[in-house]
Amino acid sequence: DTAVSQTPKYLVTQMGNDKSIKCEQNLGHDTMYWYKQDSKKFLKIMFSYNNKELIINETVPNRFSPKSPDKAHLNLHINSLELGDSAVYFCASSRDRRTDTQYFGPGTRLTVL
Amino acid sequence: TQLLEQSPQFLSIQEGENLTVYCNSSSVFSSLQWYRQEPGEGPVLLVTVVTGGEVKKLKRLTFQFGDARKDSSLHITAAQPGDTGLYLCAGDAGGYNKLIFGAGTRLAVHP
Numbered sequence: 005d006t007a008v009s010q011t012p013k014y015l016v017t018q019m020g021n022d023k024s025i026k027c028e029q030n031l032g033h034d035t036m037y038w039y040k041q042d043s044k045k046f047l048k049i050m051f052s053y054n055n056k057e058l059i060i061n062e063t064v065p066n067r068f069s070p071k072s073p074d075k076a077h078l079n080l081h082i083n084s085l086e087l088g089d090s091a092v093y094f095c096a097s098s099r100d101r102r103t104d105t106q107y108f109g110p111g112t113r114l115t116v117l
Numbered sequence: 118t119q120l121l122e123q124s125p126q127f128l129s130i131q132e133g134e135n136l137t138v139y140c141n142s143s144s145v146f147s148s149l150q151w152y153r154q155e156p157g158e159g160p161v162l163l164v165t166v167v168t169g170g171e172v173k174k175l176k177r178l179t180f181q182f183g184d185a186r187k188d189s190s191l192h193i194t195a196a197q198p199g200d201t202g203l204y205l206c207a208g209d210a211g212g213y214n215k216l217i218f219g220a221g222t223r224l225a226v227h228p
Contacts, residue, residue: 008159035214045203047160047218060215094159101213104148108159 007031008109010095016115017085025080025112027095035059036078037096037106038070047094053078054101085116120144121208121219129225133195138222140206141188147209149182149189150216154203163191196226 008029017023029036037060038050051070052060058070067083078095095109124139140149148167152160164173166182166189173180177200179192193200203223207216 045154045221045223047205047207047221049215049217052213052215059213096159098214104150104165104209104214105162106214106216108161110157111159 008095008097008107010093010109010112012112013110014113014115016117018117019085019087021085022081022083023085023114024082025093025095025114027078027080027109029076029095029097029107029109031097031099031107032076033097033107034075034100035098036072036075037098038078038080039094039096039108041092041094041111043091051078051080052101059101082114085114087116090114090116121206121217123204123206123219123222125222126220127223127225129227130196132197132226132228134226136193136196136224138191138193138204138224139188140190140219142208143187144208145186147186149186150207150209151180151189151191152205152207154205154221160205193224196224198226198228200224201226 011026035054037052041047050064053072056072069081072078092111094111096106098106150165151163154160164180169184169186171182177194181190203221205221206219210217
């Protein structure tokens with residue numbers, strides 16, 4: 005069984021569109037995260053949720069809106085996509101907000117044309 | 118702003134060679150982690166170091182945390198092609214699992 009899964013794996017879309025990326029973890033973890041990895045492989049945290057509550061909200065355009073329907077899911081919705089949003093987006097989870105080990109999903113490669 | 122600088126950025130070596138990757142910062146971190154990422158996959162945690170001066174070994178990989186908890190190193194002995202990948206260090210920036218990542222070292226080990 006996949007611990008942290010993301011859909012879709014690849015997403016190609018036009019500028020201005022709205023898209024969502026879904027993430028699910030079956031580890032029973034309380035805390036989930038979204039990261040963005042740019043073309044230079046620099047990985048930067050965007051958001052973190054603990055038991056459906058937003059606990060980390062980095063300097064991210066408000067076109068990005070995370071949503072956690074339950075603690076096993078953390079989705080990322082992006083409005084009005086821009087060229088600069090092209091990147092690989094990783095979801096991760098950890099047992100709780102203080103536990104070091106984060107388990108990453110396989111990533112979603114977003115390409116905005 | 119806490120930053121982690123990794124060096125070298127790229128490393129291309131022959132099988133059997135030894136190598137060291139460095140992760141440096143001017144900030145103190147409560148812990149530092151090393152991850153390995155392969156193409157098309159997410160990072161996978163290798164080790165977490167918490168105590169200043171701590172040394173941890175994982176088979177042919179040796180990890181060290183600096184005494185002042187500002188830097189760390191990863192040493193690989195007798196590298197193998199299977200060690201090829203992107204090595205990332207990450208520091209806990211605030212004790213709430215907010216990880217700050219370095220830019221990574223891309224290692225290629227040739228047979």
